[in-house]
Amino acid sequence: MQPLIVETIFVLVKIVAVLAVVLLMVAYMTYMERKVIGHMQVRLGPMRVGPHGLLQPIADGLKLILKEDIIPAEADKWVFRLAPVMCLVPALVIYAVIPFDANFVIADINIGILYILSISSLGIYGIVMAGWASNNKYSLMGGFRSAGQMISYEIFLGFSIIGPIMLAGSMNLTEIVKAQEGVWFIFLQPLAFVIYLIAGTAETNRVPFDLPEAESELVAGFHTEYSGMRFAYFFLAEYANMLVVSALATILFLGGWRIPFISSLDIPVAILMILHISAFIFKMLLFMFIFMWLRATYPRFRYDQLMGIGWKVMFPLAIFNIAATGIIYYFVM
């Protein structure tokens, strides 16, 4: 067969594999969150559906699929229908550049970080469209607040990423992981790590920055008028975004797929690939656990406090981090 066809089939298989695993993980993140937060509150999470509640996401999915699909009468129908898709698809498309192993990337592009930042900006469109199309002033307010928060914190996310990029010398994600062969970047850039964590939490609308979608504040914010499968899309989009932020954090700060001593040993490539992919997923789950830990611990910020912290505290810190990294790098090299 021609090499192009073989190559295409290979890429299609990789895409299907990654998407299947990611969607399954996203569904079970909802279960993991309920269990983890339950145990942190000295109670059990879901226990009745299946053994220890393991079939709970499936039950939730079935319930949402079977619900009535309501579109408000005065709503903008096409925008209403398009908004959930605009939220979910950018979150899933980012997985095209994330390297799970040295040889397991769907698309190894040289400007991986730029691709990720630009695609995640598209997710904000989905939220604004949802707020607008609901024909509900509270949803509109929720959409505006969420968009403002996400845009601001995306800037700080970008600035905090510049530190590891400077150390690695490339925006290619595989190169960044390879540059961490000596020391993981979390030890060289602790301030960037903290800023990244806070910006990532705000970017995905998680506690303590979840005012736009908090249940007791603006009813449910921008997704008030959505029910059934459309609401499930927003929910999946939020968890997919969380997984993306976790994946990027492991690549930039925790050494990606590398295991401290085992990666440099001489093991057959297949076994090493399996070990690497498991290590990557383990580190991603560690970050997801941190997100859920934060949710179980903190109350939420008021919107003006949120924006104040962003622009008055994180922005100077991020710029200071870039300047300090540059100066130290210049003197060390």
Add this chain to the structure above:
Amino acid sequence: MKKLLKTIFLWDLLIGLKTTLKHIIKEPITVQYPKERVVLAPYFRGHFRQLYDKEGNELCNACGLCAMACPTQVITVEAEGKGADRKAAKFTMNIERCMFCNLCVETCPKKCIVGSDYYEYGTYNRDDLVLDKEELFKEHKPRTFKK
């Protein structure tokens, strides 16, 4: 100075995180009803029972003290027989009105009316809540569920 350092390193936030993490190690205090049930105190005031004595005869001699002691007139007693053969012909308790004060239990001279551990006696018709003699002699055990 110490306060400044604490603010820079987000000390209070980290203490909050540590507290939450300690809780995840503790065993949950949830009692998964109906698979497990809460352990009850010894003198729990549940459903009522009339007791038999060792030969299988009824202990109750229809003295009517429990009916007189009851503040809400739950018990009605009708006696038959004389002397040592005095037995209750009719003994009904209307649990709808009962407030489980246990005055009837305390005043009984033969200690034949007692409370028990059974508390799951919700029914669909009100007539089931008027207990006559045979009901009261039955010993109720709670249903067990596998899940």
